[in-house]
Amino acid sequence: MEVVHVVAYDCDVLVVGGGIVGLSTAYAITRAAPGTRVTVLEKEPGPARHQTGRNSGVIHSGIYYRPGSLKARYAVRGAAEMTKFCAEYGIPHAVTGKLIVATDRAELPRLHALVQRGRENGIPVRELGAAQIAEYEPEVRGLAAIHVGTTGICDYTEVARRLGEASGAEIRYGAQVVRVDRRPDRGVAVLTARGDIVRGRALVNCAGLYCDELARLTGDEPGVRIVPFRGEYYELARPELVRGLVYPVPDPAFPFLGVHLTRGIDGGVHIGPNAVPALAREGYGWGVVRPREALATAAWPGVWRMGRRHWRYGAGELRRSVSKGAFTDAVRRLLPAAEERDLVRAAAGVRAQAVLRDGGLVDDFLIREGARAVHVLNAPSPAATASLPIGREVARRALQALDTR
Template identity: 75%
Template sequence: MRDETDVVVIGAGIVGLSTAYALSRQRPGIRVTVLEKEQGPARHQTGRNSGVIHSGVYYRPGSLKARYATRGAAEMVRFCAEHGVPHEVTGKLIVATGREELPRLHALVQRGRENGIPVRELGPSQIPAYEPEARGLAAIHVATTGICDYGAVSRVLAESSKADIRYGAEAGLISRRLGRGVAVRTKDGTVVRGHVLVNCAGLHCDRVARLAGDDPKMRIVPFRGEYYELARPDLVRGLVYPVPDPAFPFLGVHLTRGVDGGVHVGPNAVLAGAREGYSWPVVRPADLAGTLAWPGFWHLARRHAGYGLGEVGRSLSKAAFTRAVRRLLPAVREDDLVPAPAGVRAQAVLRDGTLVDDFLIRQGPSTVHVLNAPSPAATASLPIGREVARRVLGVLERG
């Protein structure tokens, strides 16, 4: 089979579907074909996170993360309300439990205000008014943080985009058509021809870029985030976070009440043995070899060995994980933590070991690659989709 379309999108996670949705709104009648190797949307990063609508308080002012998260949070709340998607604006606490964290907490206050986010500073006696079981030396309350069901958001985007979405369609080969765009052959032999290719392949985005003949100048290193469910959800009213270390792109073990009323605890961050390695036994030799062959991984490992060993320790020891949680909520006991499904973060790493901190979108003559879109990408998915759509339409207009 050979099919003609205007735009081929690889990946039916929330960013790929937001792109298709934005294209349909910016140019009605445009033909968009979405190829997804799984049997439904949002099966990986989108459907395996804690469901937080991030306010944007953490991100460097002026960065894509800051701009898109602050804008995207308000848009996501409106989108959920308009389409009947379960959501709630809960607010959250970021709690400092050690004196060394206080300067970083104050820096977050300043950063939040620079990003236009209402932030309230709290002393230790004020914390229980928001979270009765939380303890700390100080905290900040961020009122605009919320929660939603990103799987449901993705299904609405898929339906509303009017795109031709093909599940079970894994890209096998990609070729450039001289002056006429790209052709993608799926592993079942179908060929889809389009003027522009959009790579929203998440955990496999670097591979798809290379398949298309573009050098992404980075590699995805997969980090598994392991979660527990809190057996006593009444211990938490909303969202409770530690003060993050700015040297790492991870927010630390936190507690998040979901739209179903349950409370997720986690995640940690350990190197995964596969791009889709959701547990320790899942190891794919080709995936692991690809990680180990990338020079940036070894630079990263040497630079952050201590941090990484701590994460592995919390992964292998439930007692160690519990101690991390008890810094925020002393009432939590080890038997309160029930294992829950894990997620894998697609972290872009440069050759020199630098962890790409911001969203990364690169463009070729007939390609647009989304190469780094970890949290808060789900929150920011509507603005990201519009930005990718803008670039796609620019390629189409240039012919």
């Protein structure tokens, strides 16, 4: 006689990670397939405690991203959807527009390329001469600039909280996953640090800074390693110097936008971030060191190849990290009126940057699938902006995984 194993599932889809991408995925699953049981496991005592809640709060337009890339498609679509979601749920937000300012002649060709890229992505862009910059930002100086009207700001922590509520998912906080047992014929079971076992028919990995480790716990080789980069911020003691959002022209060789000025939804002005390697996945300061994590990062060949390729850029970022004067100099390129005493240290963030074995920095969103599993392995900026369309894509794959026999 054949023995039939009957598995009692706690849910259909088990989402690991209570940041904005995980909660958006839960929201999208229950919208696309009402009645699907979703459980979200988040190790922190509340939502959005890491990347989602530790950024500038910008709703990005999508101007920076290669036409046709997931970043470009999802950011342009996501910006409009995020603004609508905020309005629908009464979440503080504003469509402010932003300036991207060239302060050196060498940046002018890159600024012009951004104009072309913006138009290819369907984003309205206005080109400005030096004298026209003052129409938007009287204290900002530059050789030329572009104004991007669709950029905005919002409270992403509140967005994440409302996504979780609206999803109807069961959300368990304080539930750190320490073990995963996946069997293609019987779904996925996870063990949490406090001893709970949760069983689902499929798993979605939205673990952010630990997404590569969770993929390996599941039995899938991600092909990348997460390298944590700390972004250090200051607050501007004289926020009246800046009306809205002011950015430098980014270097296309790097997935970082450079030190910029962002008036937040609370009226304060954030300055930063820089980007320096962190000594822990949640290394929000130089004093936070986790030897196991640091050694695991150093053991990935791509880290050393990346370092050899980009050491000059990294040296500049490190200098701004240890020298407030150097950080102030970067700010004064855009805002000459700023003085060192105007910069007040603020909370830092850590970006989960996926790095390939050859040292390449993964520039686009990266979503991979395994048996009964979907792994979000790179979701850098503009992931918060694009979280609604990203959530739908991850949800689509998760629902397909439920059909696995």
